[in-house]
Amino acid sequence: MSTKLTITRPDDWHVHLRDGDVLADTVRDTSRYMGRAIVMPNLVPPVMTTDSALAYRERILAAQPKTTFTPLMVLYLTDNTTPEEIKKAKASGHVYAAKLYPAGATTNSDSGVTDATKLKATLKAMEEVNMPLLVHGEVTSNHVDIFDREEVFLKEVLSPIVEQNPDLKIVLEHITTANAVEFVNKAGDNVGATITAHHLMFNRNHMLVGGIKPHFYCLPILKRNTHQAALVKAATSGSKKFFLGTDSAPHAIGAKESACGCAGSYTAFAALELYTEVFEAENALDKLEGFASFNGPDFYGVPRNQDTVTLEKTEWPVPESLAFGNDIVVPIKAGENMTWKVL
Numbered sequence: 001m002s003t004k005l006t007i008t009r010p011d012d013w014h015v016h017l018r019d020g021d022v023l024a025d026t027v028r029d030t031s032r033y034m035g036r037a038i039v040m041p042n043l044v045p046p047v048m049t050t051d052s053a054l055a056y057r058e059r060i061l062a063a064q065p066k067t068t069f070t071p072l073m074v075l076y077l078t079d080n081t082t083p084e085e086i087k088k089a090k091a092s093g094h095v096y097a098a099k100l101y102p103a104g105a106t107t108n109s110d111s112g113v114t115d116a117t118k119l120k121a122t123l124k125a126m127e128e129v130n131m132p133l134l135v136h137g138e139v140t141s142n143h144v145d146i147f148d149r150e151e152v153f154l155k156e157v158l159s160p161i162v163e164q165n166p167d168l169k170i171v172l173e174h175i176t177t178a179n180a181v182e183f184v185n186k187a188g189d190n191v192g193a194t195i196t197a198h199h200l201m202f203n204r205n206h207m208l209v210g211g212i213k214p215h216f217y218c219l220p221i222l223k224r225n226t227h228q229a230a231l232v233k234a235a236t237s238g239s240k241k242f243f244l245g246t247d248s249a250p251h252a253i254g255a256k257e258s259a260c261g262c263a264g265s266y267t268a269f270a271a272l273e274l275y276t277e278v279f280e281a282e283n284a285l286d287k288l289e290g291f292a293s294f295n296g297p298d299f300y301g302v303p304r305n306q307d308t309v310t311l312e313k314t315e316w317p318v319p320e321s322l323a324f325g326n327d328i329v330v331p332i333k334a335g336e337n338m339t340w341k342v343l
């Protein structure tokens, strides 16, 4: 008899769908079973205005094979984002959050915020209209080691923002350290975090032992195994503060397998299946639905999805590559077996 698991339809609270000729591929994968997705705005040029967010939304809707999927748009904050733009975004009904990328921290973040203290009025406007602040939580100073950048960000940048905006909802995206787990646990209910499947499954040894493996290179970078263990504990704890955000971030094969490779890993082709493997290994399959389908909508203050998805325990091989517009992308676990499949 086969083993099956049925849960409320999940959402992805952090995904990169990109744009142009790859949209058909990324949207097909994410909409396969995600009800909604918080769509990251780090396009070239970035989604800095309400008008560009609405136009991007239309392109996503045009690319989607299923009408059941809803993209939730995000504004990219710059030093010049005005409180008026925040209010306009909120009033549009389609922009659900605004994203703080420290300038230079990650892929397409050059137009990001150079100094978060410049955002005071904008953050107050977000607090007023109840628009969550999403954060790529890493400092960018050359003197801070890449493995310490999240921890330093929490102390130097995020703590003052939390203190000065007590009612602002804040999502610390794609957390990678025990320090971030502790920070989120100690903060009020207005502070939550997304956790990726790849940060739950892998640590820096997977990326660096036995040869450098560029498809594991993402930002914030994979940390040591003790941090991975803290993330697994947080995700499977049942705490409502932690929820599913894949940070699925595809780059064409040539941009990854390069002398200067891009940051980002592709997981959306089997996101729920990857998380399910992690929760099963922890004997925590009973906690998967909360993490994947309840905690995110509850934090954002939107209804949970009404229908369900069913996973079956069955082995299937991950292809060596997947179509990505006119190019190909190498997915996480390429050439290996998955042990669950969404029916």
Ligand SMILES: NC(=O)N[C@@H](CC(=O)O)C(=O)O
Pocket: 016, 042, 106, 107, 136, 217, 218, 219, 220, 247, 249, 250, 263, 264, 265
């Ligand atoms: N996570 C990544 O390594 N890359 C993301 C950007 C981001 O989420 O930081 C991307 O857009 O490629």
Ligand SMILES: [Zn+2]
Pocket: 106, 136, 173, 174, 219, 220
């Ligand atoms: Zn990021």
Ligand SMILES: [Zn+2]
Pocket: 014, 015, 016, 040, 174, 247, 248, 249
């Ligand atoms: Zn991301």
